[in-house]
Amino acid sequence: MKRKLKLSRVLLVAAAILLGLVIALPFLWVVSASLQTETGIFRRPPSWLPDPVTIDNYGYVFTGKIPEAYAARGLLRSTVTQEAQYLPIGLQNSLMIATSVVVINLLFGTLAAYTFARERFRGQAAAFSFILTSRLLPGMAVAIPTYMIIRQMGLLDSKTALVLIYSAFTLPFTIWVLTLYFRSLPRDYEEAAQVDGCTRFQALRHIVLPLAAPGLAAVGAFSFLFSYDEFLFALLTTSSLNSKTVPVMIATISVNPDASYTLIAVGIVLSIIAPIILAIIFRRFITSGLVSSLGRA
């Protein structure tokens, strides 16, 4: 019996290591590729660790200094290398848009969800089910009309347009999660606070929000990831550095047949840093948020 247990333990650990490799290796290899020279990456069999290690690819993106390896081999690919230089601006756009969407979600989402959780009013049920069902609509089905609306508003190629669209897509989820969260909190504290002279808003700010912090963290993380990751609507409405986001930029670079592969790898590495840090810091909230929201859907 004991030997059998040990064997199963070994198998489990082996499976776990395999899983870890399947998840991590693609990431590690892209990091390695981003540190290779353009000739190094084509070596067969491949050199798993960059040899020689070069940070010229990153240097090019941030300073515009063309990696020597290109010039030496006559491999200069001006069209795409040019685009790679815009990545820092794209990152800035993406982070600004995603942060704005988070702020809007926490502000308007919290107020609306609190109202849904604590008030009774005419049309409440209809409003709530409208918010819920709006999540089921495939983005592709509304892509063109959305483009038309944005054009009508004169917001084509603006960060504001994407903030509005992403807020409309994330708020239903935020309200759904937070309404459930607020409902699960006991009313007693709020009522006690109001007896002590707090206004309703003060009660929300000082009593309810601290208690709901894990829920707020979860919806904040979700709205950030959604906005940072979104591609279709960013592709349709953006056209210049004024509003292009990272996914649009790296997609454009990667489908360009002239693209330097090491620079594509740099683009990927730069694009995944923010979401990875966020996912690690907010892991617990993301997990519990996913489970409680989808679990009760």
Place this chain on the structure above:
Amino acid sequence: MQAEIGLRPNLVRRWASGVPAHPWLTVAPVLALVALFTLFPFIYAAVTSTRQVILTLPDQTPFVGLKNYLDVLQDMSARQAAVNAVVFSVVAVTAVTLLGLSVALLLNQPIRGFGILRALVLLPWAIPLVSAGIIWRLLLHGDFGAFNGLLLQLGIVHSYIPWLSSRQLALGAVIVAHVWREFPLPAILFLAGLQVIPPDVVDAATVDGAGAWQRFRYVILPLLKAPMLIVLVYETMIAVTVFDLVYVLTGGGPGSATTLFSWYAYAATFHFLNLGQGAALSFVMAAVLLLFIAIYLRVLRVGRDDT
């Protein structure tokens, strides 16, 4: 309660006591924004789908009834795209669900160090889908891809295989990338489901002489019905509407090997600028989606009655 609405003195008193004067004040702005970008476009698209709207002919948008829909049914390439989408969805949803369940069972084991794995598992799902797609575009590349390098070094292949530009292999390659990206969510949901199963239930089955498989099949699996339903519905939605991945991996090619229905709708709209057709295709997609969800709900409800 409802009668209070509209009574002025009452409203003022409520406002003074700190109660929002009208609940709609907080709800209306959000509803308006959501409606502007969902309800309005939805109606607009519904109208568009009954008209001939081709961007290259901007002044002629005659009403054509259900013609766009009938075209979809008769169009051979739309049919091919539908077949591809069905193959993709069936394989992808099955693989994602099974892998997610296996990973959850693994992570549920009380072994030290698995905490790191639980953190790691989120990563493929957290990064932009576009980034995940490009990672796999590089990994599977026919000239230098690491996957080819690995197979070569292990002696499994003798020359590099152009996974993404082979008619036979491309769809499979897209599925692999999709599964890598999507399995974390089911894994987390199943893991949460496993963690709320009381240990006594499983212990009791062990005492009664149930083996590992029997415990899984007759005790654990029935208790996972709720997460199973969510995973199937959610992953079907994701698989049917997959777009970003095709965009960066294959662009629907080679030929039409990876032209899934969602990609076809995109191409009709944005490559061929046939907006009416594109809207009809999107609506067909949405309808199929709802049908799938209804079927799952029914199947799992029937299953629950049996046990």
